[in-house]
Amino acid sequence: MKRGGLARRQAILFYAFVSPWIIGFLAFYIGPMIASFYLSLTSYEIIQPGEWVGLGNYGLLLTGDSLFWHSMSITAVYSALRIPLGLLIALGIALLLNQQLRGMSIYRTIYFLPTLLPAVASSILWVWVFEPNYGVLNNGLALVGVQGPRWLGDVDWALYAMVIMSLWGFGGAMIIFLAGLQGVPRTLYEAAMIDGANRWARFWNVTFPMISPVFFFNLVLGTIGAMQVFGEAYVVGMAGPGPGGPANATLFYYVLYLYTTAFTYLRMGYGAAMAWVLFLLILLLTGLNFVVGRRWVYYAG
Amino acid sequence: MNRAHVRPATAVPIRRTVRVDAILSRATGYLVVLALAALMLMPLSWMVSTSLKELHDVYTYPPSWIPKTVVWSNYPTALTTFPFLKYLGNTLIITATTVIGTLVSSCLVAYGFARLPAPGRGFLFILLLSTMMLPGQVTIIPLFILYTKLGWVNTYLPLIVPSWFAAGAFYVFLLRQFFLTIPNELSDAARVDGAGELVILTRVILPLSRPALLTVIVFSFMQHWNDFWGPLIFLQKEDTYTLSLGLAMFLTSIGSGMGRQWNLMMAASFVVMVPIIALFFFAQRYFIEGIALTGLKG
Known part of the structure; x- marks a missing residue:
């Protein structure tokens, strides 16, 4: 009787303590999600009440909207470059730093800092770095005899410039890799060395399997992040050669399209449908990562 | 052999x-x-x-790293060319209230998840974690409509209120993981002495959780100081702008092409970065631990 009383008391207290989150969850997640899905089935435009259009928004988006495919392909190419490059650099540098190099904490600080800086300020900085004539990048390239492109002002280069900019922020993934690497037991390496495994073999047979869950985590997080790029693209678009310039067309990321649809043209029903397509795509990619991950992610214990 | x-x-x-x-x-x-x-x-x-x-x-070619004359006055000039102090004040109000809100609500919720067994707790925790996966774009449109109807657009409420309801699942998760490492014997001893759960949380758990609390403070400060998406959508009147938003708008106002005053632009952008750089140098440990924790346990 007494035990049951305690359990009940604790359960009541649990719900009391957690109630702020439950209210928040209903008000800021579940409620808006339902509303957003409903909106996506209408032609709601804030100034005028919408009409029920069923799956019309989705149909138009997938079959009749060239901007949808345009912005999706930009986002896809960008992600396909940024995610693997970012992971590779982050892992490579983490491996280097993990060799107990002297001054390791200083390098870690330097590499990590850019990830924390406000996106607006650092994007503005990069626009200036990429400036074709007076910017530091092209002048550095000129020193080694390379004529740099017009970067953000060039249709063929703008996306690569954005990828380079994103790589400046590899530090977050690197810190996570470092934490993972520090968790690999030394004895495993010693055992591998006794067996005569070289560096490469040690990496593939010890290090990689042991940090594969961390690698997986970074991959999933990186994918979600790359799909949602917004601030950088917005600022670069504003700072670039002006609205309507090549940078605007080539950097028309999906979330930027969503933002202009919903908040510039106030087509909120259509925007909501766009958001759901993004959400489903992220779920799909995450699910795919999990399915494929089962083949290469190793969970010790 | x-x-x-x-x-x-x-x-x-x-x-x-x-x-x-x-x-x-x-x-x-x-x-x-x-x-x-x-x-x-x-x-x-x-x-x-x-x-x-x-x-x-x-605009001298080739550019040099060292300024011909060092013009310190670029900083005061840049910061008076746009209402910097106003935006700084706005940003500080938003960051301070969201950091406090995050701290208070996340501690309560995390304590519940860490220390109070109840039916449905595991399920709710999974729900909590899953909110981290939801892209903000899905909820932003209905929230905008709701806030418009409530008259909250152009106020700081859309940016502040969610933090008081533990909307940042990451912070709850981080605190819960930390609370779990504190031995139960300590709270049991306090319970024997007749302390209630709230007293145990504030007198026993929180004093032992300094590193986790600092991690939450540091991250939520950074999150709201850097935030661009929220202010861009909810703050449309110029005198409500935050620094990040104001900076982006300042960019368009200083001309384009050759005439653009990059020296002022860089001065203003650097000033906006400085608090984060300073915070990072003083609290580097908490940044690194926080990031590492997400990777290892997430």
């Missing part, structure tokens, strides 16, 4: 190659790490350099 016989013969060459290997890889390691550090710092030093130049010096 056979192996034991073979081992001594090969042991010496293996050790030698391992040593040469180690020295070589260390040398290249230092080289790569140093070169990359220089590369990483280049944009920031370029920013500071430009921020101290005269405008014609900015």
